[in-house]
Amino acid sequence: MKPMNYELKKVVDRVKTASGQLQNLLKDRTWVDEAKKYADKQATEAKKLFDGDLGKIKTFLESERKELERFQKQIPGEVDRFVKFVGGQRKELEKLLKAVKKASQGEKSAPKRPRRTTSRTKTVGAKKKA
Numbered sequence: 001m002k003p004m005n006y007e008l009k010k011v012v013d014r015v016k017t018a019s020g021q022l023q024n025l026l027k028d029r030t031w032v033d034e035a036k037k038y039a040d041k042q043a044t045e046a047k048k049l050f051d052g053d054l055g056k057i058k059t060f061l062e063s064e065r066k067e068l069e070r071f072q073k074q075i076p077g078e079v080d081r082f083v084k085f086v087g088g089q090r091k092e093l094e095k096l097l098k099a100v101k102k103a104s105q106g107e108k109s110a111p112k113r114p115r116r117t118t119s120r121t122k123t124v125g126a127k128k129k130a
Contacts (some may be wrong), residue, residue, distance in 0.1 A: 025031070
């Protein structure tokens with residue numbers, strides 16, 4: 001039983017020592033103050049680094065916003081032009097389709113006959129040659 005008590009006493013002493021050290025750290029707030037100072041210093045350094053980049057980003061975004069506004073103003077006019085163009089193309093396509101339909105119906109209804117030459121056309125042609 002003696003070795004067990006000795007081990008327990010050893011563990012209890014270690015816990016008391018650690019507890020005392022923890023109490024001292026909690027009472028002594030200098031390390032907290034040092035950590036705050038370090039964090040503040042790092043924050044100011046980070047702000048310095050970001051300030052230049054933020055300025056560049058702001059100017060870039062402002063120029064992009066102006067360009068987008070200009071494009072938005074142009075969109076209605078472009079849409080109108082596109083609608084007119086498509087309407088014109090549709091009309092042209094309809095004309096072509098009518099012409100093709102008419103031509104295909106003409107071929108189906110009556111086959112083309114060779115043109116007859118009359119005596120008049122022959123004489124007119126003969127006079128020109130002579």
